[in-house]
Amino acid sequence: MKKTIQILVGIIAFAFLIVIIKKNFFAVENNYEKGIEFINKKEFEKSIQYLKIADFQKYPEAYFALGEAYLRTDQYDKALNNFIKTYELNVLNSNDDNYSYLVNMIGVLYLYKDVKKSRFFLEKAHKLGNLNSKNNLQILDSLEQVQKNAPDINQ
Incomplete structure:
Protein backbone atom coordinates (compact mmCIF):
# COMPACT_ATOMS: atom_id res chain seq x y z
CA MET A 1 0.00 0.00 0.00
CA LYS A 2 2.80 2.41 0.96
CA LYS A 3 4.68 1.62 -2.27
CA THR A 4 1.50 2.22 -4.33
CA ILE A 5 1.03 5.66 -2.74
CA GLN A 6 4.67 6.56 -3.45
CA ILE A 7 4.29 5.54 -7.10
CA LEU A 8 1.02 7.49 -7.38
CA VAL A 9 2.61 10.63 -5.85
CA GLY A 10 5.58 10.25 -8.20
CA ILE A 11 3.28 10.03 -11.25
CA ILE A 12 1.31 13.10 -10.16
CA ALA A 13 4.52 15.08 -9.54
CA PHE A 14 5.84 14.05 -12.97
CA ALA A 15 2.58 15.13 -14.62
CA PHE A 16 2.79 18.57 -12.96
CA LEU A 17 6.39 18.89 -14.09
CA ILE A 18 5.38 18.16 -17.70
CA VAL A 19 2.58 20.76 -17.51
CA ILE A 20 4.95 23.41 -16.13
CA ILE A 21 7.62 22.71 -18.76
CA LYS A 22 5.08 22.68 -21.57
CA LEU A 92 10.43 45.92 -41.94
CA ASN A 93 9.22 49.33 -43.06
CA SER A 94 11.64 50.72 -45.66
CA ASN A 95 11.76 54.05 -43.78
CA ASP A 96 12.89 52.31 -40.59
CA ASP A 97 16.58 52.48 -39.57
CA ASN A 98 16.47 48.72 -39.04
CA TYR A 99 15.65 48.32 -42.73
CA SER A 100 18.82 50.08 -43.91
CA TYR A 101 20.76 48.09 -41.29
CA LEU A 102 19.19 44.87 -42.62
CA VAL A 103 20.04 45.68 -46.24
CA ASN A 104 23.59 46.65 -45.27
CA MET A 105 24.11 43.46 -43.25
CA ILE A 106 22.89 41.31 -46.14
CA GLY A 107 25.48 43.06 -48.31
CA VAL A 108 28.21 42.48 -45.73
CA LEU A 109 27.30 38.82 -45.25
CA TYR A 110 27.39 38.31 -49.03
CA LEU A 111 30.91 39.82 -49.29
CA TYR A 112 32.70 36.48 -49.49
CA LYS A 113 29.90 34.51 -51.12
CA ASP A 114 28.58 36.57 -54.01
CA VAL A 115 30.21 39.89 -54.89
CA LYS A 116 27.40 40.98 -57.23
CA LYS A 117 24.71 40.43 -54.60
CA SER A 118 26.91 42.12 -52.03
CA ARG A 119 27.27 45.19 -54.23
CA PHE A 120 23.51 45.28 -54.93
CA PHE A 121 22.60 45.31 -51.23
CA LEU A 122 25.40 47.65 -50.15
CA GLU A 123 24.49 50.19 -52.84
CA LYS A 124 20.85 49.95 -51.84
CA ALA A 125 21.80 50.49 -48.18
CA HIS A 126 23.88 53.50 -49.19
CA LYS A 127 20.89 54.99 -51.05
CA LEU A 128 18.81 54.41 -47.92
CA GLY A 129 21.33 56.46 -45.95
CA ASN A 130 23.03 53.70 -44.01
CA LEU A 131 26.19 55.22 -42.56
CA ASN A 132 28.26 52.01 -42.67
CA SER A 133 27.49 51.12 -46.26
CA LYS A 134 29.97 53.61 -47.75
CA ASN A 135 32.87 51.99 -45.88
CA ASN A 136 31.56 48.54 -46.75
CA LEU A 137 31.44 49.50 -50.44
CA GLN A 138 35.08 50.59 -50.19
CA ILE A 139 35.96 47.22 -48.67
CA LEU A 140 34.10 45.53 -51.50
CA ASP A 141 36.00 47.62 -54.07
CA SER A 142 39.29 46.58 -52.47
CA LEU A 143 38.25 42.94 -52.41
CA GLU A 144 37.30 43.06 -56.09
CA GLN A 145 40.64 44.70 -56.92
CA VAL A 146 42.54 41.97 -55.09
CA GLN A 147 40.52 39.28 -56.87
CA LYS A 148 41.14 40.97 -60.21
CA ASN A 149 44.91 41.13 -59.65
CA ALA A 150 45.25 37.66 -58.13
CA PRO A 151 47.08 35.15 -60.32
CA ASP A 152 44.92 32.51 -61.93
CA ILE A 153 45.93 29.22 -60.27
CA ASN A 154 44.27 27.20 -63.03
CA GLN A 155 46.88 28.16 -65.64
Missing part, protein backbone atom coordinates in the same frame (compact mmCIF):
# COMPACT_ATOMS: atom_id res chain seq x y z
CA LYS A 23 3.47 25.92 -20.41
CA ASN A 24 6.75 27.82 -19.96
CA PHE A 25 8.93 26.51 -22.78
CA PHE A 26 6.64 25.29 -25.52
CA ALA A 27 4.11 28.11 -25.43
CA VAL A 28 4.59 29.32 -29.01
CA GLU A 29 3.01 32.71 -28.38
CA ASN A 30 5.65 33.49 -25.73
CA ASN A 31 8.71 32.33 -27.64
CA TYR A 32 9.09 35.51 -29.69
CA GLU A 33 8.85 37.74 -26.63
CA LYS A 34 11.24 35.53 -24.66
CA GLY A 35 13.71 35.57 -27.56
CA ILE A 36 13.59 39.37 -27.66
CA GLU A 37 14.11 39.53 -23.89
CA PHE A 38 17.28 37.46 -24.22
CA ILE A 39 18.53 39.58 -27.13
CA ASN A 40 18.08 42.69 -24.97
CA LYS A 41 20.09 40.96 -22.24
CA LYS A 42 22.73 40.04 -24.87
CA GLU A 43 22.13 36.35 -24.19
CA PHE A 44 22.06 35.42 -27.84
CA GLU A 45 22.33 31.63 -27.52
CA LYS A 46 19.23 31.59 -25.30
CA SER A 47 17.41 33.92 -27.67
CA ILE A 48 18.10 31.54 -30.55
CA GLN A 49 16.50 28.67 -28.63
CA TYR A 50 13.25 30.60 -28.31
CA LEU A 51 13.22 32.40 -31.64
CA LYS A 52 13.76 29.18 -33.62
CA ILE A 53 10.41 27.91 -32.36
CA ALA A 54 8.54 31.22 -32.50
CA ASP A 55 5.30 31.52 -34.41
CA PHE A 56 6.67 33.06 -37.63
CA GLN A 57 3.16 33.46 -39.05
CA LYS A 58 2.17 35.67 -36.12
CA TYR A 59 5.61 37.27 -35.62
CA PRO A 60 7.39 37.47 -39.00
CA GLU A 61 9.82 39.96 -37.43
CA ALA A 62 11.21 36.97 -35.55
CA TYR A 63 13.27 36.26 -38.69
CA PHE A 64 15.05 39.59 -38.21
CA ALA A 65 15.64 38.97 -34.50
CA LEU A 66 16.86 35.44 -35.18
CA GLY A 67 19.21 36.75 -37.88
CA GLU A 68 20.61 39.26 -35.39
CA ALA A 69 21.12 36.56 -32.74
CA TYR A 70 22.88 34.30 -35.25
CA LEU A 71 25.07 37.22 -36.33
CA ARG A 72 26.08 37.91 -32.71
CA THR A 73 27.05 34.24 -32.27
CA ASP A 74 29.16 34.18 -35.47
CA GLN A 75 26.73 31.90 -37.33
CA TYR A 76 26.92 33.97 -40.49
CA ASP A 77 25.18 31.65 -42.96
CA LYS A 78 22.18 31.30 -40.65
CA ALA A 79 22.18 35.06 -40.06
CA LEU A 80 22.18 35.68 -43.81
CA ASN A 81 19.34 33.22 -44.40
CA ASN A 82 17.16 34.87 -41.75
CA PHE A 83 17.99 38.38 -42.93
CA ILE A 84 17.11 37.40 -46.52
CA LYS A 85 13.82 35.92 -45.30
CA THR A 86 13.10 39.22 -43.48
CA TYR A 87 13.91 41.14 -46.66
CA GLU A 88 11.82 38.89 -48.92
CA LEU A 89 8.79 39.06 -46.64
CA ASN A 90 9.01 42.87 -46.41
CA VAL A 91 8.80 42.56 -42.64
Whole structure:
Protein backbone atom coordinates (compact mmCIF):
# COMPACT_ATOMS: atom_id res chain seq x y z
CA MET A 1 0.00 0.00 0.00
CA LYS A 2 2.80 2.41 0.96
CA LYS A 3 4.68 1.62 -2.27
CA THR A 4 1.50 2.22 -4.33
CA ILE A 5 1.03 5.66 -2.74
CA GLN A 6 4.67 6.56 -3.45
CA ILE A 7 4.29 5.54 -7.10
CA LEU A 8 1.02 7.49 -7.38
CA VAL A 9 2.61 10.63 -5.85
CA GLY A 10 5.58 10.25 -8.20
CA ILE A 11 3.28 10.03 -11.25
CA ILE A 12 1.31 13.10 -10.16
CA ALA A 13 4.52 15.08 -9.54
CA PHE A 14 5.84 14.05 -12.97
CA ALA A 15 2.58 15.13 -14.62
CA PHE A 16 2.79 18.57 -12.96
CA LEU A 17 6.39 18.89 -14.09
CA ILE A 18 5.38 18.16 -17.70
CA VAL A 19 2.58 20.76 -17.51
CA ILE A 20 4.95 23.41 -16.13
CA ILE A 21 7.62 22.71 -18.76
CA LYS A 22 5.08 22.68 -21.57
CA LYS A 23 3.47 25.92 -20.41
CA ASN A 24 6.75 27.82 -19.96
CA PHE A 25 8.93 26.51 -22.78
CA PHE A 26 6.64 25.29 -25.52
CA ALA A 27 4.11 28.11 -25.43
CA VAL A 28 4.59 29.32 -29.01
CA GLU A 29 3.01 32.71 -28.38
CA ASN A 30 5.65 33.49 -25.73
CA ASN A 31 8.71 32.33 -27.64
CA TYR A 32 9.09 35.51 -29.69
CA GLU A 33 8.85 37.74 -26.63
CA LYS A 34 11.24 35.53 -24.66
CA GLY A 35 13.71 35.57 -27.56
CA ILE A 36 13.59 39.37 -27.66
CA GLU A 37 14.11 39.53 -23.89
CA PHE A 38 17.28 37.46 -24.22
CA ILE A 39 18.53 39.58 -27.13
CA ASN A 40 18.08 42.69 -24.97
CA LYS A 41 20.09 40.96 -22.24
CA LYS A 42 22.73 40.04 -24.87
CA GLU A 43 22.13 36.35 -24.19
CA PHE A 44 22.06 35.42 -27.84
CA GLU A 45 22.33 31.63 -27.52
CA LYS A 46 19.23 31.59 -25.30
CA SER A 47 17.41 33.92 -27.67
CA ILE A 48 18.10 31.54 -30.55
CA GLN A 49 16.50 28.67 -28.63
CA TYR A 50 13.25 30.60 -28.31
CA LEU A 51 13.22 32.40 -31.64
CA LYS A 52 13.76 29.18 -33.62
CA ILE A 53 10.41 27.91 -32.36
CA ALA A 54 8.54 31.22 -32.50
CA ASP A 55 5.30 31.52 -34.41
CA PHE A 56 6.67 33.06 -37.63
CA GLN A 57 3.16 33.46 -39.05
CA LYS A 58 2.17 35.67 -36.12
CA TYR A 59 5.61 37.27 -35.62
CA PRO A 60 7.39 37.47 -39.00
CA GLU A 61 9.82 39.96 -37.43
CA ALA A 62 11.21 36.97 -35.55
CA TYR A 63 13.27 36.26 -38.69
CA PHE A 64 15.05 39.59 -38.21
CA ALA A 65 15.64 38.97 -34.50
CA LEU A 66 16.86 35.44 -35.18
CA GLY A 67 19.21 36.75 -37.88
CA GLU A 68 20.61 39.26 -35.39
CA ALA A 69 21.12 36.56 -32.74
CA TYR A 70 22.88 34.30 -35.25
CA LEU A 71 25.07 37.22 -36.33
CA ARG A 72 26.08 37.91 -32.71
CA THR A 73 27.05 34.24 -32.27
CA ASP A 74 29.16 34.18 -35.47
CA GLN A 75 26.73 31.90 -37.33
CA TYR A 76 26.92 33.97 -40.49
CA ASP A 77 25.18 31.65 -42.96
CA LYS A 78 22.18 31.30 -40.65
CA ALA A 79 22.18 35.06 -40.06
CA LEU A 80 22.18 35.68 -43.81
CA ASN A 81 19.34 33.22 -44.40
CA ASN A 82 17.16 34.87 -41.75
CA PHE A 83 17.99 38.38 -42.93
CA ILE A 84 17.11 37.40 -46.52
CA LYS A 85 13.82 35.92 -45.30
CA THR A 86 13.10 39.22 -43.48
CA TYR A 87 13.91 41.14 -46.66
CA GLU A 88 11.82 38.89 -48.92
CA LEU A 89 8.79 39.06 -46.64
CA ASN A 90 9.01 42.87 -46.41
CA VAL A 91 8.80 42.56 -42.64
CA LEU A 92 10.43 45.92 -41.94
CA ASN A 93 9.22 49.33 -43.06
CA SER A 94 11.64 50.72 -45.66
CA ASN A 95 11.76 54.05 -43.78
CA ASP A 96 12.89 52.31 -40.59
CA ASP A 97 16.58 52.48 -39.57
CA ASN A 98 16.47 48.72 -39.04
CA TYR A 99 15.65 48.32 -42.73
CA SER A 100 18.82 50.08 -43.91
CA TYR A 101 20.76 48.09 -41.29
CA LEU A 102 19.19 44.87 -42.62
CA VAL A 103 20.04 45.68 -46.24
CA ASN A 104 23.59 46.65 -45.27
CA MET A 105 24.11 43.46 -43.25
CA ILE A 106 22.89 41.31 -46.14
CA GLY A 107 25.48 43.06 -48.31
CA VAL A 108 28.21 42.48 -45.73
CA LEU A 109 27.30 38.82 -45.25
CA TYR A 110 27.39 38.31 -49.03
CA LEU A 111 30.91 39.82 -49.29
CA TYR A 112 32.70 36.48 -49.49
CA LYS A 113 29.90 34.51 -51.12
CA ASP A 114 28.58 36.57 -54.01
CA VAL A 115 30.21 39.89 -54.89
CA LYS A 116 27.40 40.98 -57.23
CA LYS A 117 24.71 40.43 -54.60
CA SER A 118 26.91 42.12 -52.03
CA ARG A 119 27.27 45.19 -54.23
CA PHE A 120 23.51 45.28 -54.93
CA PHE A 121 22.60 45.31 -51.23
CA LEU A 122 25.40 47.65 -50.15
CA GLU A 123 24.49 50.19 -52.84
CA LYS A 124 20.85 49.95 -51.84
CA ALA A 125 21.80 50.49 -48.18
CA HIS A 126 23.88 53.50 -49.19
CA LYS A 127 20.89 54.99 -51.05
CA LEU A 128 18.81 54.41 -47.92
CA GLY A 129 21.33 56.46 -45.95
CA ASN A 130 23.03 53.70 -44.01
CA LEU A 131 26.19 55.22 -42.56
CA ASN A 132 28.26 52.01 -42.67
CA SER A 133 27.49 51.12 -46.26
CA LYS A 134 29.97 53.61 -47.75
CA ASN A 135 32.87 51.99 -45.88
CA ASN A 136 31.56 48.54 -46.75
CA LEU A 137 31.44 49.50 -50.44
CA GLN A 138 35.08 50.59 -50.19
CA ILE A 139 35.96 47.22 -48.67
CA LEU A 140 34.10 45.53 -51.50
CA ASP A 141 36.00 47.62 -54.07
CA SER A 142 39.29 46.58 -52.47
CA LEU A 143 38.25 42.94 -52.41
CA GLU A 144 37.30 43.06 -56.09
CA GLN A 145 40.64 44.70 -56.92
CA VAL A 146 42.54 41.97 -55.09
CA GLN A 147 40.52 39.28 -56.87
CA LYS A 148 41.14 40.97 -60.21
CA ASN A 149 44.91 41.13 -59.65
CA ALA A 150 45.25 37.66 -58.13
CA PRO A 151 47.08 35.15 -60.32
CA ASP A 152 44.92 32.51 -61.93
CA ILE A 153 45.93 29.22 -60.27
CA ASN A 154 44.27 27.20 -63.03
CA GLN A 155 46.88 28.16 -65.64
